[in-house]
Amino acid sequence: MNQAKRTSEYFEMTCFNYIVRFYELNGYSLEVKNLQSDKYRYKCSPAGIQSNFSHFEATTKVGKRNLSFEIQHNLAVQSSQDELLFTSPDISVIKKGKVKYTKEYYDTKTTFSYVENKDLMTFCEVKQFNPFPELLFNFIGVLNELKVEYMTDNGLPLPSAHIAPSLMISGKPNKQTTTIRKSLENRYCINIIYDLFYNATFTFSKGNINDLRKTGKKPSH
Amino acid sequence: MKSETPIINILTYKLPFELTNQIYNEFQSRLKEANFLIEKYKTYSSLKENTKTVELFLSLSIFHRRVITNLDGAVKFYGTVTKNGQTDTVRIGNYNLTGEEKNKILAVVMNYNALLEKFSIPQAVMEYYETREFLKKIITLKSELENADFKERRTKRKGNQTDEEDLPF
Numbered sequence: 607m608n609q610a611k612r613t614s615e616y617f618e619m620t621c622f623n624y625i626v627r628f629y630e631l632n633g634y635s636l637e638v639k640n641l642q643s644d645k646y647r648y649k650c651s652p653a654g655i656q657s658n659f660s661h662f663e664a665t666t667k668v669g670k671r672n673l674s675f676e677i678q679h680n681l682a683v684q685s686s687q688d689e690l691l692f693t694s695p696d697i698s699v700i701k702k703g704k705v706k707y708t709k710e711y712y713d714t715k716t717t718f719s720y721v722e723n724k725d726l727m728t729f730c731e732v733k734q735f736n737p738f739p740e741l742l743f744n745f746i747g748v749l750n751e752l753k754v755e756y757m758t759d760n761g762l763p764l765p766s767a768h769i770a771p772s773l774m775i776s777g778k779p780n781k782q783t784t785t786i787r788k789s790l791e792n793r794y795c796i797n798i799i800y801d802l803f804y805n806a807t808f809t810f811s812k813g814n815i816n817d818l819r820k821t822g823k824k825p826s827h
Numbered sequence: 828m829k830s831e832t833p834i835i836n837i838l839t840y841k842l843p844f845e846l847t848n849q850i851y852n853e854f855q856s857r858l859k860e861a862n863f864l865i866e867k868y869k870t871y872s873s874l875k876e877n878t879k880t881v882e883l884f885l886s887l888s889i890f891h892r893r894v895i896t897n898l899d900g901a902v903k904f905y906g907t908v909t910k911n912g913q914t915d916t917v918r919i920g921n922y923n924l925t926g927e928e929k930n931k932i933l934a935v936v937m938n939y940n941a942l943l944e945k946f947s948i949p950q951a952v953m954e955y956y957e958t959r960e961f962l963k964k965i966i967t968l969k970s971e972l973e974n975a976d977f978k979e980r981r982t983k984r985k986g987n988q989t990d991e992e993d994l995p996f
Contacts, residue, residue: 613846613897615919620900623907638912645916645923646908662911736956776892778956803896804954 614734615650618696621732621774621802622679624810625697626662629677631815632767634664639676649680652694656681656705656719663702668765674702675727675768681705682720683729686754692720693751695729699768726752728768728821736777737800742786745773749796756821761795763822770819772797774806795819835886846893853889858882860958871962877969884965888953895939898932905929947972 630636638646640660649659662677681698685691692711704725711718729752731745746757753771755762761770779787779800787798797819799809808814819825835854839847861881865871874881905924908917917924943950952968955961 612901612919612922613894616897616901616904619904620897623900623904626907626911636911638908638914641912641914642918644914645918646912646914647918650920660912776896778954780956801954803892 615648617734617776618650618679618732619648620806621730622677622697624774624802624806625699625730625769626664626677627810628769628815628818629662629664629675631810631812632666634666634675637663637665639663649678652680652682654719655707655717657707664699666766673766675766676700676702676705678705678721682718683726683752684720684723685751686723687751689723691751693748695748695752696732697730699727699729701725701727723752727764728771729753730769730772730774732774734776737775737779737783737787737798739783739786741775742773742783742790742798745796745798746790746794749794756795758795759793759824761821761823768821770795770797770821772799772818774799774802776802778804791819795821795824833886834883838886838890842894850889850893853893854886857885857889857958857961861885861962864959864962871959871966873966873969874962877965881962881965884948884952885961887948888955888961891939891950891953895936899936902929902933902936 626636638660639662640657641647642658642660646660647658649656656678659679661679663674664677665672665674667673676699678698678700680694680696681700682692682694683698685693698721700721704721706720706722708718708720709715711720729748731748733741735741749771750757756771773796775798777800783800787800790796791798799806799818809818835851839850842850862878865874865878865881901924905917905926909915909926915926949968952961952964955964
């Protein structure tokens with residue numbers, strides 16, 4: 607088999623892996639769920655019924671309660687502005703067991719899998735490009751659609767830690783895109799992670815994981 | 828006259844068209860820029876006699892970023908899945924990433940890293956955003972290698988002198 611055909615999928619997997627790591631380092635226990643014939647079936651595109659694919663389940667204890675979330679890939683999420691609109695972030699973290707199915711979305715009566723906006727905890731977009739201004743501002747458009755409550759420097763506090771909506775980019779920034787990142791991260795509850803191939807091991811390491819912005823109040827440094 | 832196959836063609840041999848296209852376009856655009864900078868600016872003119880080496884490092888760095896790092900990511904993801912689930916296979920479309928397949932990919936990554944080490948190529952050379960940044964890294968590497976070479980020759984010369992001084996006649 608020619609592995610080169612799958613390099614873009616491998617890149618998405620790399621980012622997914624880092625998000626799983628974020629939850630692991632924040633004290634969640636992780637478990638692979640929904641194996642298909644004993645295999646982890648990776649969803650490479652928004653097409654397909656979600657129940658036919660595998661995902662990770664992250665569980666944490668808050669007080670006496672166990673809170674469980676699903677880390678899903680390529681799942682359609684309802685807009686927070688208009689319930690008829692949907693978009694599929696590359697990675698989404700949702701409440702456990704909240705994926706819904708409908709045959710009303712497409713003209714063809716094909717099953718459409720989605721999660722309601724209230725059940726979305728956070729999401730990540732993955733881009734295998736060098737960063738450029740339009741790409742960064744487009745992400746804010748997605749944030750406005752999916753998590754409008756995080757379009758402030760003080761996001762809503764949640765009972766358990768979640769990574770703030772994040773844009774993960776493989777390429778290295780230049781002076782301009784570094785300035786844009788600084789400005790956007792100051793204004794909104796988000797992470798923009800550049801240079802993923804070289805910096806991610808450092809960014810998602812035990813010692814540095816707390817430097818990533820989480821949902822909830824802005825940390826005072 | 829014997830014609831040489833460009834290194835970029837060797838590295839992209841048998842890769843799918845879409846990926847080859849991306850690699851080739853980035854290579855051509857950066858090579859053009861690198862040649863312009865070397866020709867026109869004093870800062871980079873020390874590389875005038877090393878254009879072949881610049882071409883080689885440039886193609887290698889693009890290959891590294893667009894191919895090797897993704898393969899490495901697949902190996903890591905496989906590790907996370909098998910650590911947290913009762914499975915030994917990740918299915919991507921129609922392809923099964925099994926333990927055996929993962930080991931093959933891992934072997935490619937390890938062989939690649941071993942080659943870098945063998946030829947004393949630091950990974951830092953592969954990390955750049957702008958072409959001028961890449962050229963500066965090559966200049967630094969060149970200077971380090973020349974210094975190391977100079978020191979080695981000087982040590983050898985000193986060693987020889989000592990031997991001669993030690994002679995009783």
